Amino acid sequence: MSTPEVFAELDPPPRLLMGPGPVGVDPRVLRAMSMPMLGQFDPAFTAYMNETMVLLRQIYRTKNQWSFLIDGTARAGVETMLVSMISPGDKVLVPIFGRFGHLLTEIAGRCGAEVVSIEREWGTVFTPDEIEDAIKKHKPRIVAVVHGDTSTTMAQPLAEIGAMCRARDILLYSDATATLGGMAIETDRWQVDAMSSGLQKCLSGPPGSSPITFNERVADLVNGRKHLEAGIKPPGFVDANGPRIPSNYFDLAMLMDYWGPNRLNHHTEATSMLYAARESVRIALMEGDARFVRHQRASDALCAGLQAMGLTIFGDQKNKMPNVTGVVIPNGVNADGVRTMMLNDFGIEIGTSFGPLHGKIWRIGTMGYVCRKENVLTCLAALDACLRHFGFKAPPGAGVDAALASYSKA
Numbered sequence: 001m002s003t004p005e006v007f008a009e010l011d012p013p014p015r016l017l018m019g020p021g022p023v024g025v026d027p028r029v030l031r032a033m034s035m036p037m038l039g040q041f042d043p044a045f046t047a048y049m050n051e052t053m054v055l056l057r058q059i060y061r062t063k064n065q066w067s068f069l070i071d072g073t074a075r076a077g078v079e080t081m082l083v084s085m086i087s088p089g090d091k092v093l094v095p096i097f098g099r100f101g102h103l104l105t106e107i108a109g110r111c112g113a114e115v116v117s118i119e120r121e122w123g124t125v126f127t128p129d130e131i132e133d134a135i136k137k138h139k140p141r142i143v144a145v146v147h148g149d150t151s152t153t154m155a156q157p158l159a160e161i162g163a164m165c166r167a168r169d170i171l172l173y174s175d176a177t178a179t180l181g182g183m184a185i186e187t188d189r190w191q192v193d194a195m196s197s198g199l200q201k202c203l204s205g206p207p208g209s210s211p212i213t214f215n216e217r218v219a220d221l222v223n224g225r226k227h228l229e230a231g232i233k234p235p236g237f238v239d240a241n242g243p244r245i246p247s248n249y250f251d252l253a254m255l256m257d258y259w260g261p262n263r264l265n266h267h268t269e270a271t272s273m274l275y276a277a278r279e280s281v282r283i284a285l286m287e288g289d290a291r292f293v294r295h296q297r298a299s300d301a302l303c304a305g306l307q308a309m310g311l312t313i314f315g316d317q318k319n320k321m322p323n324v325t326g327v328v329i330p331n332g333v334n335a336d337g338v339r340t341m342m343l344n345d346f347g348i349e350i351g352t353s354f355g356p357l358h359g360k361i362w363r364i365g366t367m368g369y370v371c372r373k374e375n376v377l378t379c380l381a382a383l384d385a386c387l388r389h390f391g392f393k394a395p396p397g398a399g400v401d402a403a404l405a406s407y408s409k410a
């Protein structure tokens with residue numbers, strides 16, 4: 001018999017995660033995750049499920065009864081919404097302004113949608129007129145758009161899109177993975193019918209749980225497709241006439257029965273992730289609007305510091321998210337060398353980028369628990385040293401000085 005392969009106890013190196021997510025988890029969330037298991041129908045646990053729904057309504061600023069968690073990373077939430085909302089042949093308009101718009105297009109296509117996409121140069125967002133023209137031309141049943149595209153650092157304003165969709169009885173879905181907890185999300189005021197997110201960015205939880213919310217317009221649509229698993233069907237239940245949702249795990253109709261008063265079994269809720277989500281959102285709500293101010297101040301200070309070092313901030317600054325900043329990589333600088341040195345010598349992770357921006361920008365995250373003055377200053381000081389090591393002559397100390405000045409103004 002061969003000797004089993006065993007490894008040392010887990011001991012991850014200490015890191016300051018200043019990329020576009022995941023970011024450092026708030027210690028209170030880690031503590032919540034170490035709480036004991038409960039059975040999924042234990043009244044103590046179903047009470048935690050209900051409390052999580054109450055907290056999600058507040059963070060999403062909505063009255064939507066249907067505000068709960070999908071077990072899986074943020075794309076599980078995206079996929080749940082799209083596979084449950086889209087019936088084969090539905091026309092879906094996807095405005096793309098970065099990597100995650102392409103993801104929506106791909107998932108909508110897999111759901112059998114007739115997808116129409118319009119594209120914007122990365123680093124910009126759409127004007128309301130551009131969206132309205134596309135809606136008039138293509139007459140979609142659903143518009144699916146990313147709120148904050150982490151790949152480009154841009155946030156697409158949603159209020160006008162919401163109003164134009166509602167006026168035409170089009171359903172609007174938006175991916176708020178990068179923004180929930182870092183920017184105010186006004187689901188009801190913006191008239192967004194459905195939203196989804198993740199924990200690992202501005203909510204400072206671990207990846208693996210996706211908070212979603214959707215209104216009765218979406219619930220009615222989904223219930224019109226409700227088919228129950230044979231083994232859990234209550235007597236007398238008749239399947240709906242609409243096309244069956246082609247995923248079991250992401251079937252929103254069955255998930256509503258699990259999270260709602262019917263408490264009909266579906267999956268086994270991921271207990272520790274529910275604890276994590278409940279704690280992450282609770283912490284964010286306790287901080288209130290000051291949280292958004294904290295993100296904006298960090299972004300302002302970071303940008304001031306980077307510019308004082310002679311670097312350029314990527315993209316249209318009016319629509320930049322406060323929680324992630326794109327930095328144009330200066331000519332001749334070894335982009336991967338700088339990131340590796342930041343990690344190995346300073347223990348700081350900053351992000352690379354995708355697609356047309358690969359090798360052109362770094363992305364520095366100031367999200368959630370990590371979004372603090374001392375981290376902004378440490379990151380700037382480390383970047384200053386790494387850039388000088390690779391031959392870019394930033395005026396020594398200028399970055400930190402400018403960030404300190406920005407913080408003292410605010």
Ligand SMILES: Cc1ncc(COP(=O)(O)O)c(C=O)c1O
Nearest residue numbers: 073074075100148150177178198
């Ligand atoms: C805007 C956006 N949507 C979706 C995702 C996918 O999230 P996950 O990797 O948690 O599935 C990400 C991840 O970075 C994202 O930034």
